[in-house]
Amino acid sequence: MFTYFISRANNEKFILKYVHEDNLEDLQDLKGRLRGTNYVRLVKDTIPEESMFVFQYFTDHLLRLAQKDLPLALTKRILKDALRGIVELHDRDIVHTADIKADNILINWNEDQDGIGIERVQIADLEDAVYVPPGQNIVGLQAGNWMWRSPEAHVRGPINKPSDIFSFALVCIHAVHKRVIFAVGEEELVGNLNREATVVARQMSYFADREGLCAFLDHIGDNPWVPLLEAARDGAFKKDKPRRLFSLLGSVDEDFENLVYAMANFDPAKRITAREALAHKWFDGV
CATH class of the missing domain: 1.10.510.10 (Transferase(Phosphotransferase) domain 1)
Structure with a gap:
């Protein structure tokens, strides 16, 4: 499930994506291992109580x-x-x-x-x-x-x-x-x-x-x-x-x-x- 929204602060676009709660910890671990990459889309933020990750929007x-x-x-x-x-x-x-x-x-x-x-x-x-x-x-x-x-x-x-x-x-x-x-x-x-x-x-x-x-x-x-x-x-x-x-x-x-x-x-x-x-x-x- 995806939800699209625009940040009021800088007009930047994001996608909210539901992630099964069993995958949250694993994805956080991968984010740490991939820190500094340029060609892999990583999580921008998380909403743990909703089991959602925030990603940059792509065209x-x-x-x-x-x-x-x-x-x-x-x-x-x-x-x-x-x-x-x-x-x-x-x-x-x-x-x-x-x-x-x-x-x-x-x-x-x-x-x-x-x-x-x-x-x-x-x-x-x-x-x-x-x-x-x-x-x-x-x-x-x-x-x-x-x-x-x-x-x-x-x-x-x-x-x-x-x-x-x-x-x-x-x-x-x-x-x-x-x-x-x-x-x-x-x-x-x-x-x-x-x-x-x-x-x-x-x-x-x-x-x-x-x-x-x-x-x-x-x-x-x-x-x-x-x-x-x-x-x-x-x-x-x-x-x-x-x-x-x-x-x-x-x-x-x-x-x-x-x-x-x-x-x-x-x-x-x-x-x-x-x-x-x-x-x-x-x-x-x-």
């Missing part, structure tokens, strides 16, 4: 703004700033728990005769974010929205920073190609597969090869999804070649394709880090 989010005909340079700027937010989280061992999605990338923007200008970009919605000490994982949590989840989050496998990176790859595809590629409708469900299984199957067809899928199976360990994934592996990867997502999206910049596949490797251990993505060639000059 829009990327899910909506990406539908405008933005210049590619502006899209890169937004994505690079969002990635800086993920770096700030991961440098402090905080995992967003695979809820990195386009509508959690908040943007203050304006428009004049010269076009759209970006004032500020921040990663938001830390209610499910978790501090994960080095060497540990989050296990058993099916985190995040199903359209943006990593494969390991779908099957309740071990989740860590690479899960955020997979989700951010999907955000990049949406921002550049205006497609939410795992928004599976009811009419797309096949046989007895539910929506989650259909999404995982599509993730495999877009991003997995035999080596990556075998490593993924090792990663999730003793998991009820293993027999299904093994059957898919044995039937789909006889030639040991990766599938090609971008052939479905038309003309694609080679550097962008390289960046997305590096972030969406089916083997979580081989996904590039947020800092490595930030330094990728596709962001040169931004």
Whole structure:
């Protein structure tokens, strides 16, 4: 639940957001760990008796703004700033728990005769974010929205920073190609597969090869999804070649394709880090 209000003191806009009382203490802890960050939206104030947090108001989010005909340079700027937010989280061992999605990338923007200008970009919605000490994982949590989840989050496998990176790859595809590629409708469900299984199957067809899928199976360990994934592996990867997502999206910049596949490797251990993505060639000059 959100409530919008304007401060009488300086005309600044804020959002009141109800937070379950069980999350209040955890969010306060995260606020302390994230002190000094620039690209993560933090709580401005709290109303403990109402279980509410006060946040800065933002004009829009990327899910909506990406539908405008933005210049590619502006899209890169937004994505690079969002990635800086993920770096700030991961440098402090905080995992967003695979809820990195386009509508959690908040943007203050304006428009004049010269076009759209970006004032500020921040990663938001830390209610499910978790501090994960080095060497540990989050296990058993099916985190995040199903359209943006990593494969390991779908099957309740071990989740860590690479899960955020997979989700951010999907955000990049949406921002550049205006497609939410795992928004599976009811009419797309096949046989007895539910929506989650259909999404995982599509993730495999877009991003997995035999080596990556075998490593993924090792990663999730003793998991009820293993027999299904093994059957898919044995039937789909006889030639040991990766599938090609971008052939479905038309003309694609080679550097962008390289960046997305590096972030969406089916083997979580081989996904590039947020800092490595930030330094990728596709962001040169931004």
